[in-house]
Amino acid sequence: MAIFGTGPVLLDSPEKMFEVLKELVGSDASRWRGMIDVWDMNGDVTWRLEVNNDKGPGEGNTVQAFIGDYLVLTYGRLLKLSPDEV
Numbered sequence: 001m002a003i004f005g006t007g008p009v010l011l012d013s014p015e016k017m018f019e020v021l022k023e024l025v026g027s028d029a030s031r032w033r034g035m036i037d038v039w040d041m042n043g044d045v046t047w048r049l050e051v052n053n054d055k056g057p058g059e060g061n062t063v064q065a066f067i068g069d070y071l072v073l074t075y076g077r078l079l080k081l082s083p084d085e086v
Helices: 014-025
Strands: 032-041 044-053 062-066 070-074 077-081
Touching (some): 014 044
């Protein structure tokens, strides 16, 4: 996966969230699927990326990340890191 090839990916913009989602999901969403939510709370716009894989309960990998978080794909698992963990 090209976007994850150099290490953790900083979600610094909505465009970067779409890049991550498009790369993980690919053309058929058979392994990963997800969505991007956007809402406005009193003038403060919040973006959230949620991605999950095709594993069953107890084995699944669901990640919710916001702008400013980092994502890393390692050993087939998607992990969210805070800036102080990078």
